[in-house]
Amino acid sequence: MIEVDIETKLGAFALAAKFAAPASGVTALFGRSGTGKTSVVNALAGLITPARGRIAVRGETLFDSERRINLPPEKRRLGYIFQEGRLFPHYSVRGNLLYGAKRFDAAALNRIVALLGLGELLHRRPGDLSGGEKQRVAIGRAILAEPQLLLMDEPLAALDAARKEEILPFIAALRGALDIPVIYVSHAMEEVIRLADMLVLVDGGRIAATGTVEALTSRIDLRPLTGRFEAGAVIRTVLRGHDKAYGLSELAFPGGRLRVPHIDLPLGSKLRLRIHARDVVLAATAPQGLSIRNAFAGRVVEISPEDGPLVDLRLDIGTPAEPVMLWARVTQRALADLRLAVGSPVHALVKTVALERPSPGGERAFGETYEAG
Amino acid sequence: MLTLTPVESAALLLSLRVAFVGTVCSLPLALAVAWLLARRRFVGQQLLNGVVHLPLVLPPVVVGFALLVLFGRHGPVGGWLYDVFGLTFAFNWKGAALAAAAMGFPLMTRAMRLSLETVDRRLEAAARTLGASRSRVFWTITLPLMSPGILTGAILGFARSMGEFGATITFVSNIPGETQTLPLALYAFTQVPGGDPPAFRLCVIAVIVAMAALFASEVMARRLDRSVRGAS
Numbered sequence: 001m002i003e004v005d006i007e008t009k010l011g012a013f014a015l016a017a018k019f020a021a022p023a024s025g026v027t028a029l030f031g032r033s034g035t036g037k038t039s040v041v042n043a044l045a046g047l048i049t050p051a052r053g054r055i056a057v058r059g060e061t062l063f064d065s066e067r068r069i070n071l072p073p074e075k076r077r078l079g080y081i082f083q084e085g086r087l088f089p090h091y092s093v094r095g096n097l098l099y100g101a102k103r104f105d106a107a108a109l110n111r112i113v114a115l116l117g118l119g120e121l122l123h124r125r126p127g128d129l130s131g132g133e134k135q136r137v138a139i140g141r142a143i144l145a146e147p148q149l150l151l152m153d154e155p156l157a158a159l160d161a162a163r164k165e166e167i168l169p170f171i172a173a174l175r176g177a178l179d180i181p182v183i184y185v186s187h188a189m190e191e192v193i194r195l196a197d198m199l200v201l202v203d204g205g206r207i208a209a210t211g212t213v214e215a216l217t218s219r220i221d222l223r224p225l226t227g228r229f230e231a232g233a234v235i236r237t238v239l240r241g242h243d244k245a246y247g248l249s250e251l252a253f254p255g256g257r258l259r260v261p262h263i264d265l266p267l268g269s270k271l272r273l274r275i276h277a278r279d280v281v282l283a284a285t286a287p288q289g290l291s292i293r294n295a296f297a298g299r300v301v302e303i304s305p306e307d308g309p310l311v312d313l314r315l316d317i318g319t320p321a322e323p324v325m326l327w328a329r330v331t332q333r334a335l336a337d338l339r340l341a342v343g344s345p346v347h348a349l350v351k352t353v354a355l356e357r358p359s360p361g362g363e364r365a366f367g368e369t370y371e372a373g
Numbered sequence: 374m375l376t377l378t379p380v381e382s383a384a385l386l387l388s389l390r391v392a393f394v395g396t397v398c399s400l401p402l403a404l405a406v407a408w409l410l411a412r413r414r415f416v417g418q419q420l421l422n423g424v425v426h427l428p429l430v431l432p433p434v435v436v437g438f439a440l441l442v443l444f445g446r447h448g449p450v451g452g453w454l455y456d457v458f459g460l461t462f463a464f465n466w467k468g469a470a471l472a473a474a475a476m477g478f479p480l481m482t483r484a485m486r487l488s489l490e491t492v493d494r495r496l497e498a499a500a501r502t503l504g505a506s507r508s509r510v511f512w513t514i515t516l517p518l519m520s521p522g523i524l525t526g527a528i529l530g531f532a533r534s535m536g537e538f539g540a541t542i543t544f545v546s547n548i549p550g551e552t553q554t555l556p557l558a559l560y561a562f563t564q565v566p567g568g569d570p571p572a573f574r575l576c577v578i579a580v581i582v583a584m585a586a587l588f589a590s591e592v593m594a595r596r597l598d599r600s601v602r603g604a605s
Contacts, residue, residue: 047498073501086499090517090601099513100503127602145503 002027002149002181006043006053006063015039015050015205021198023058023149026175026182028192028213031202031225037185040202041151044183045080046073057149079142079180081152085134087126093137094122100145112140115177116170132163136170143178150174150182156191164191171195189226193217193234193274201225218314218325220304232276233326239269254322256296260353273353277312277329281349284338294350298326300342303335311335315348326350377578378571383550384558385578391466391554392534395473396481396527403478403526407485428540429479436475437543444471444544468545469552473537477530484529488522489515521597528590535582555579 005018015036021027029037042048044055046062049070055063057078062071079100087096097109097118113119116136126134135155142150155171156164172195174180186192192199192213199216201208203225209216214234217226237251242262249263251271258273265271287295298317306312311332318324326348330338340346377385409415410422428436444451444462454460462468492515500510516523538556545552547561559575562568 045502047502073498074504074506076502077504078502080499080502082495082499084495086496088496088500088514099500100505102504141503 001056001058002044002183003054003056004040004044006040006050006055008039008043008048008050008052010036010039010048013205017043017202017205017207019200019207019210021181021183021200021210023181024179025197026184026195027198027200028196029183029185029200029202030189030192031187031208033187035202036205037187037202038153041080041153041183041185044076044149045078045151046071046076047080077146077148079145079147079150081135081138081142081150081155083154083157085126085131085138085158087129087134087137087141089126091126092122093118093124093126093129096126096137097122097140097144100141102146108144112143115173116140130163131159132166135159135163135167139170139174143174143180147180150180151185152182153185154187156186156188168194189217214325218327220302220312220314223304223312232274232279235273235275235324235326237271237273239263239265239267239271241267253318253324255298255318255324258294258350258353275326275350275353277327279350279352280315280326280328281351282313282328282330282334282338282340283347283349284340284344286347287349290349292349292351296326296348296350298346298348300340300344300346301325303340303342306332309333313340313346315346317348380549380558381571381575381578384553384555384575385582387466387469387550387553388535388555389582391469391473392531392537394467395470395534396477396530398470399474399478399481399530400523400527403481403530404485404523407482407489407526410482411486411489425482426479428476433476433537433539434543437472437540440468440472440475440540440544444468462545464545464548465551466545469537469541469554470534472540472544473534474530476537476540477533480533481526481530484526485519485522488519488525491522492518518601521594521601524590524594524597528586532583532586535579535586555582 002021002023004020007016009015013036017036017040029040031037039048043050043063050063050065052065053063054061054065061067061069062076063069088099091099097112098104101108113122116139118136118140121129121133121137126137129137139155152171156167159167168191174182175195184192184196196213198211199213200210201216201222208225209222214236216222218233235253237253237258239249240252240257241250242248243250243259247262248259249261251258251260251273263271281292286297296317298315300313301316302314304312309331310329313328313330315326315328316323317326328348406421406425410418442448444454446452446455446461446463451462460467462471496518497510497514500514505513536556537554538560541552541554542557547553547557549558553561555575555578559572559579562572562575
């Protein structure tokens with residue numbers, strides 16, 4: 001477990017953060033700029049000392065104001081990947097990579113160099129690298145110090161969209177290749193959904209909620225924090241079958257199967273899908289004679305109170321034992337015409353799904369969007 | 374023209390030795406003071422800052438006289454150094470080096486402090502998170518990154534030492550072969566009839582030495598700067 005319970009004042013800003021996250025997978029600290037995300041990570045790394053509280057990682061107390069424990073940063077074994085890379089300008093890329101290594105391990109170096117595609121860069125200086133290359137070196141440098149936890153503070157924020165796309169697969173590849181838990185700070189929900197398992201919502205120096213990405217993104221009361229624009233649900237599925245004749249693959253979730261264009265992964269692969277609210281069409285009765293094949297029966301669980309012409313509905317298309325939440329965005333007019341209310345049975349038609357993350361360890365590119373057949 | 378007279382070569386070699394020893398010996402102390410002034414906050418910091426800068430604003434004769442009082446054989450510091458180490462500064466080249474170091478000290482400290490203030494402390498924090506202790510961070514990050522400032526400070530201190538006159542003549546007098554550095558020799562020539570031509574020769578030597586030092590420092594500074602900026 002990663003346990004954080006700290007209070008401190010930063011100028012006029014009061015930070016009181018308390019959360020626990022599993023010491024595995026990726027936990028995202030998500031919130032707007034200036035809400036205290038970076039301060040939490042700095043406290044974890046020992047770069048700032050909170051006024052009061054306790055921090056423990058995997059049972060080891062790093063900070064405890066009552067017991068007067070405050071390990072210096074170099075004793076905490078936490079890898080920190082900063083927004084601006086912070087490479088040492090007077091070292092080569094190779095020198096940077098090896099700076100934190102306890103001993104020279106050629107095999108480990110080669111593995112990280114291959115994983116992050118740094119082979120061509122080893123003898124260059126940081127001044128000659130692009131922003132994306134710098135960030136890849138920074139990631140490799142942190143990993144080669146053999147940390148027990150990786151802290152990433154908006155590692156993509158300083159990069160343009162193309163560079164982000166260049167780095168994201170590398171970060172995702174780390175999930176599978178290394179068994180290091182990650183705390184990932186971000187204010188971009190797209191990144192969080194692609195990478196994270198757990199979500200810690202930070203708002204105004206406090207923790208608003210902690211839970212799985214699926215659970216928190218489907219809660220209407222948290223929508224002001226998780227964002228409305230890209231409203232959508234995240235669904236975990238398992239690759240269950242291939243339909244060779246039609247070139248389709250079947251992704252199973254509790255309560256149904258989604259058909260998508262062929263995915264070249266072995267059966268049983270775990271895949272996470274994001275279905276945007278705007279890609280879900282609602283029908284009051286079972287649809288017939290439509291080209292959309294992905295239709296699921298469910299019921300309305302929640303209707304978001306909105307002033308505008310559009311309204312978001314949360315649907316449950318799973319089983320009683322394992323609910324699966326889906327969002328649909330319809331007009332107020334449609335809502336009235338279909339006479340939908342909380343509890344109404346409804347059929348959800350899914351137009352498009354985005355494959356957010358292949359199974360951990362998968363090397364393929366992701367973030368692909370599929371027209372659901 | 375190129376062959377130096379014994380007096381000239383003695384003065385030149387003495388000047389180089391005095392300036393070199395004075396600069397090298399005071400460099401670690403200047404670095405420590407620059408660190409205190411740039412990185413620490415303590416009571417009396419402004420007083421320390423003032424004392425360090427005094428030689429820059431005081432007449433050099435005052436500095437020389439103060440050294441004479443403090444570091445003379447019977448002075449509070451000089452007496453102790455003599456008793457413990459058998460070290461004496463009065464009227465020898467070591468005293469000239471001490472005078473040169475005192476006069477160059479504010480320039481060295483200032484250059485180092487300014488460069489230390491430009492070192493990105495976020496890089497030091499990054500090094501700590503990679504497991505580096507404070508001292509390793511200092512030797513591998515801080516010191517290399519401020520090396521252009523250390524070089525600048527050393528060159529300034531050296532140049533100031535080469536030209537030192539007032540404090541030296543007050544503290545250790547003008548003894549040929551012992552404390553008569555180049556400026557003092559030049560001064561001696563101007564005080565005797567017919568001394569102008571040899572004085573002029575010393576002037577030319579001083580200019581050549583100064584130009585060589587400037588050229589060398591420029592080359593070194595460029596090389597250092599390139600390595601610190603991180604472009605290959």
